[in-house]
Amino acid sequence: MIFENIAVLKADGTYLPSCYVGVQGAYIRYVGETPPAEDYGERVDGNHRLLLPGFVNAHTHVAMTLMRGYGEDMPLQSWLFDRIFPFEDKLSSDAVYWGSMLGIAEMLMTGTTSFTDMYYFCEDTVRAVMESGIKANIGRGISCFDATKRFADLPAYTDTKALIAQYHGAEDGRVLVDVAPHAEYTTRPDILHDAAELAAEHGLRMHIHLSETASEHKECVGRHGYTPTRLLEQVGMLTQPLTVAHGVWLTDDDVCCLSQHDVTLAHCAKSNLKLGSGIAQVEKYRTMGLPVAIGTDSAASNNVLDMVDEMRTAALLAKGAACNAGALPAGEMLHMGTRAGALSQGRTDCGDIAEGYRADLVVMDTTHPALCPANAPLSNVLYGAGSRAVCMTVVDGRIVYRFGEFTTLDMERIRFEVQRAVDQITAQ
Amino acid sequence: MIFENIAVLKADGTYLPSCYVGVQGAYIRYVGETPPAEDYGERVDGNHRLLLPGFVNAHTHVAMTLMRGYGEDMPLQSWLFDRIFPFEDKLSSDAVYWGSMLGIAEMLMTGTTSFTDMYYFCEDTVRAVMESGIKANIGRGISCFDATKRFADLPAYTDTKALIAQYHGAEDGRVLVDVAPHAEYTTRPDILHDAAELAAEHGLRMHIHLSETASEHKECVGRHGYTPTRLLEQVGMLTQPLTVAHGVWLTDDDVCCLSQHDVTLAHCAKSNLKLGSGIAQVEKYRTMGLPVAIGTDSAASNNVLDMVDEMRTAALLAKGAACNAGALPAGEMLHMGTRAGALSQGRTDCGDIAEGYRADLVVMDTTHPALCPANAPLSNVLYGAGSRAVCMTVVDGRIVYRFGEFTTLDMERIRFEVQRAVDQITAQ
Numbered sequence: 001m002i003f004e005n006i007a008v009l010k011a012d013g014t015y016l017p018s019c020y021v022g023v024q025g026a027y028i029r030y031v032g033e034t035p036p037a038e039d040y041g042e043r044v045d046g047n048h049r050l051l052l053p054g055f056v057n058a059h060t061h062v063a064m065t066l067m068r069g070y071g072e073d074m075p076l077q078s079w080l081f082d083r084i085f086p087f088e089d090k091l092s093s094d095a096v097y098w099g100s101m102l103g104i105a106e107m108l109m110t111g112t113t114s115f116t117d118m119y120y121f122c123e124d125t126v127r128a129v130m131e132s133g134i135k136a137n138i139g140r141g142i143s144c145f146d147a148t149k150r151f152a153d154l155p156a157y158t159d160t161k162a163l164i165a166q167y168h169g170a171e172d173g174r175v176l177v178d179v180a181p182h183a184e185y186t187t188r189p190d191i192l193h194d195a196a197e198l199a200a201e202h203g204l205r206m207h208i209h210l211s212e213t214a215s216e217h218k219e220c221v222g223r224h225g226y227t228p229t230r231l232l233e234q235v236g237m238l239t240q241p242l243t244v245a246h247g248v249w250l251t252d253d254d255v256c257c258l259s260q261h262d263v264t265l266a267h268c269a270k271s272n273l274k275l276g277s278g279i280a281q282v283e284k285y286r287t288m289g290l291p292v293a294i295g296t297d298s299a300a301s302n303n304v305l306d307m308v309d310e311m312r313t314a315a316l317l318a319k320g321a322a323c324n325a326g327a328l329p330a331g332e333m334l335h336m337g338t339r340a341g342a343l344s345q346g347r348t349d350c351g352d353i354a355e356g357y358r359a360d361l362v363v364m365d366t367t368h369p370a371l372c373p374a375n376a377p378l379s380n381v382l383y384g385a386g387s388r389a390v391c392m393t394v395v396d397g398r399i400v401y402r403f404g405e406f407t408t409l410d411m412e413r414i415r416f417e418v419q420r421a422v423d424q425i426t427a428q
Numbered sequence: 429m430i431f432e433n434i435a436v437l438k439a440d441g442t443y444l445p446s447c448y449v450g451v452q453g454a455y456i457r458y459v460g461e462t463p464p465a466e467d468y469g470e471r472v473d474g475n476h477r478l479l480l481p482g483f484v485n486a487h488t489h490v491a492m493t494l495m496r497g498y499g500e501d502m503p504l505q506s507w508l509f510d511r512i513f514p515f516e517d518k519l520s521s522d523a524v525y526w527g528s529m530l531g532i533a534e535m536l537m538t539g540t541t542s543f544t545d546m547y548y549f550c551e552d553t554v555r556a557v558m559e560s561g562i563k564a565n566i567g568r569g570i571s572c573f574d575a576t577k578r579f580a581d582l583p584a585y586t587d588t589k590a591l592i593a594q595y596h597g598a599e600d601g602r603v604l605v606d607v608a609p610h611a612e613y614t615t616r617p618d619i620l621h622d623a624a625e626l627a628a629e630h631g632l633r634m635h636i637h638l639s640e641t642a643s644e645h646k647e648c649v650g651r652h653g654y655t656p657t658r659l660l661e662q663v664g665m666l667t668q669p670l671t672v673a674h675g676v677w678l679t680d681d682d683v684c685c686l687s688q689h690d691v692t693l694a695h696c697a698k699s700n701l702k703l704g705s706g707i708a709q710v711e712k713y714r715t716m717g718l719p720v721a722i723g724t725d726s727a728a729s730n731n732v733l734d735m736v737d738e739m740r741t742a743a744l745l746a747k748g749a750a751c752n753a754g755a756l757p758a759g760e761m762l763h764m765g766t767r768a769g770a771l772s773q774g775r776t777d778c779g780d781i782a783e784g785y786r787a788d789l790v791v792m793d794t795t796h797p798a799l800c801p802a803n804a805p806l807s808n809v810l811y812g813a814g815s816r817a818v819c820m821t822v823v824d825g826r827i828v829y830r831f832g833e834f835t836t837l838d839m840e841r842i843r844f845e846v847q848r849a850v851d852q853i854t855a856q
Binding site: 302323385 | 701704801802847
């Protein structure tokens with residue numbers, strides 16, 4: 001496949017008004033201003049089109065798309081205990097599969113080519129990932145409320161081991177497995193330590209919720225005498241490459257500590273706002289040297305899995321919260337939503353448009369009214385039309401979405417099965 | 429026209445799962461759960477459709493859609509003086525017409541049926557309003573930097589008088605004229621006073637920018653010994669029905685004062701964030717009794733004229749800023765974006781779905797993946813698919829947009845003319 005005469009936005013926001021981008025198999029093999037000598041097969045006319053690296057959703061729980069709108073305008077505790085947990089108690093393998101499919105469909109049609117997930121019934125989500133053609137880092141959420149149980153006694157341990165054995169690196173690396181303790185407050189120091197050992201043993205990345213709410217952050221200090229960040233350091237978790245989600249209440253010391261290790265913060269601006277958790281000072285974190293990627297969190301607290309919407313909200317919020325219009329400029333934000341996300345997944349050959357990179361690509365239609373006039377292509381994408389202008393999504397060189405149609409998914413079936421699953425659960 | 433078996437969301441968020449809504453001429457004449465006895469002509473199948481009141485954009489400068497993306501990631505002062513003002517110096521009547529058309533097209537396709545505007549070259553914007561079929565309150569921005577000039581000496585006075593004479597109430601009331609002093613810091617107390625007298629003389633509403641930035645607010649206190657709000661009261665402007673835009677830095681005393689008069693605050697959350705102006709405490713204002721409507725401000729500082737995006741961001745921001753997930757619940761937000769906006773325009777028969785109201789309507793396609801599952805229709809609209817799901821827009825009973833096509837506008841021509849106008853201006 002070759003994109004001809006197409007405008008390109010690279011991950012750092014660099015704009016190239018007219019390029020040839022050749023794709024062979026799963027990789028970008030040519031990027032240039034003149035046509036390549038080689039034949040790349042199918043030619044895609046780039047007239048009125050803009051090519052970007054696919055977006056990377058660095059933190060979500062995709063199956064929870066089932067719960068979109070299920071607990072609204074509620075504070076975190078009642079949202080969790082009155083709505084989400086009772087719903088989750090009734091989840092089936094089938095429901096998780098279809099919920100994952102719906103979330104994946106939404107991500108593909110809004111230009112996301114890869115996501116990092118933490119949830120249960122991971123096999124069903126992996127199945128949806130494999131069938132849909134999207135890319136994902138999957139982590140089985142590890143939690144433990146039984147003081148007599150050690151890590152190796154938990155179902156999450158068994159599940160994680162099975163996932164690693166069966167799926168880590170599957171589909172030419174499209175599926176990766178992370179080790180994913182849910183959070184400090186839902187585990188124990190020895191569990192976190194053992195989970196880190198498991199990750200080290202298999203050379204895996206880790207993924208955890210960190211300092212999302214003020215109370216969680218404070219209670220950890222009360223319990224252990226450390227902030228959640230310093231506790232992770234104590235138990236040895238920061239020796240592994242790690243994605244920490246949220247980080248709304250990180251102290252400056254926490255940020256310094258995280259910056260000294262291979263840690264990426266997955267910033268989930270909309271979820272933090274919607275649940276009233278607060279506003280993470282990502283502009284400060286970034287200038288302090290902590291890599292920041294962007295996540296949607298789940299549709300239950302967002303309510304969409306739309307990375308452009310997420311990047312826009314995060315950029316606007318950073319400016320408004322700092323009373324500084326120059327905070328988080330658009331190029332920096334695009335980098336967070338693409339390359340920084342890919343790196344947080346350990347995918348060093350993803351998240352940009354350059355020779356040798358994976359062909360994870362989004363095409364936008366620049367004739368969309370909200371992309372007119374063409375004063376600033378990058379701003380038009382981030383602040384303008386947003387995902388409404390996405391007309392094609394490519395993962396590992398394969399077209400998975402084009403002009404409103406999925407090549408791998410049956411949207412009508414997904415809608416039907418999701419509604420059926422939800423109706424069954426809520427009728428119980 | 430009759431919508432059959434359609435789900436309805438009323439302005440206060442009330443959800444009616446299946447209704448018949450009959451439209452005759454410009455008005456809704458029937459709303460019921462059973463078919464009406466009368467024949468309403470064209471039948472619109474409401475299966476998988478959701479009917480809402482059209483959104484009212486309570487503060488914008490529609491012609492500035494020309495400047496979408498023209499000054500990015502810049503603080504207000506350099507944005508204005510280095511980018512916006514030099515561009516505006518070169519504006520032509522033709523450019524304003526096409527810029528207005530582009531902005532109106534974007535509003536119609538995202539479900540906005542009416543807007544309140546403040547700008548120059550108002551005749552050209554009025555022409556675009558009349559041709560496109562949208563509804564608008566138009567105000568000629570009044571500013572004065574010449575100490576020797578009184579209100580009646582200003583071009584803005586002459587223009588406002590001409591607008592009133594020629595267009596106020598035109599097209600069966602679709603076009604209304606407001607008296608629109610730009611702001612305290614761009615006028616003088618005597619100008620504000622005389623403008624209020626003009627409004628009183630003609631029974632018109634007024635529209636002004638108020639306490640948008642901290643410096644503007646403080647400098648007014650330094651200059652006059654009053655906050656901008658108290659100054660408006662002093663000069664007699666609060667005796668007229670009034671829309672105040674922004675109000676980011678209102679004091680509690682200001683809010684009390686405004687609440688005692690016929691004043692609506694037009695909250696522009698995204699523009700305030702993007703320009704780093706700050707975060708208006710609208711949840712507090714609302715509970716103190718100040719009516720709040722929602723505006724996009726211009727595309728130069730937003731960068732879209734999308735009311736669903738604006739409502740969503742405003743709701744999320746209110747929750748996050750207050751660390752309270754229950755702040756600004758979805759029903760309240762929908763009211764702000766519809767009925768409160770209509771009332772701020774003095775359009776008492778607009779902004780809701782009920783017999784006797786104007787047929788200003790939006791239809792959403794509930795098969796959109798981001799509106800699935802149907803756990804909460806209102807939340808799905810506000811936090812979910814957003815304007816991506818808009819499939820029809822009706823103003824005064826006339827279909828102006830349906831399934832991606834405008835019935836009154838030539839989108840390709842608009843894009844072409846807008847780009848040409850921008851290229852001419854930026855080449856100078």
